[in-house]
Amino acid sequence: MAARRRARRRALDVLFEAEQKGLQRPDEVLDLLQQRRAHTAAQGDFPLYAEEIVAGVVAKREHIDELLSTYAQGWTLDRMPSVDRSILRMGSWELLHNDDIPDAVAVSEAVELAAELSTDDSPTFVNGLLGRLQELKPTLL
DSSP, X not given: OOHHHHHHHHHHHHHHHHHHTTOOXXXXXXXXXXXXXXXXXXXXXXXXXXXXXXXXXHHHHHXXXXXXXXXXXXXXXXXXXXXXXXXXXXXHHHHHHOTTSOHHHHHHHHHHHHHHXXXXXXXXXXXXXXXXXXXXXXXXX
8 A cells, every 4th residue: 555545544534533432622633643653653664644644624614514514515514424424534634735736646545535424425526525625715815
């Protein structure tokens, strides 16, 4: 597994766990991130890019959630499967706030995670929503 793909998966694990535990405040999510990082230190390095993703999503979550709510036609954030919410938040952050990642890669990686970890309809949904954000990116920033 490529390094960035592994980092995305680790970041998704943390974001999903935080959501399942009801952790809403940024400090709570970042504390969980540090716990997971410390836990994996004995097994190997926790990818630095995973930390960057989680910290980025935490910092921009309010804006990201606003965009997802606005452009998810017929879906509220609460109605989405929690893994899809986490994937969409991560993909949105990469797409809108990380200039090191090409837009198409951000969307593609999110779609692959949805295909691997969520429902049969999730990849299409994730692709459509992130694709819409990609189209609107110049006006959203």
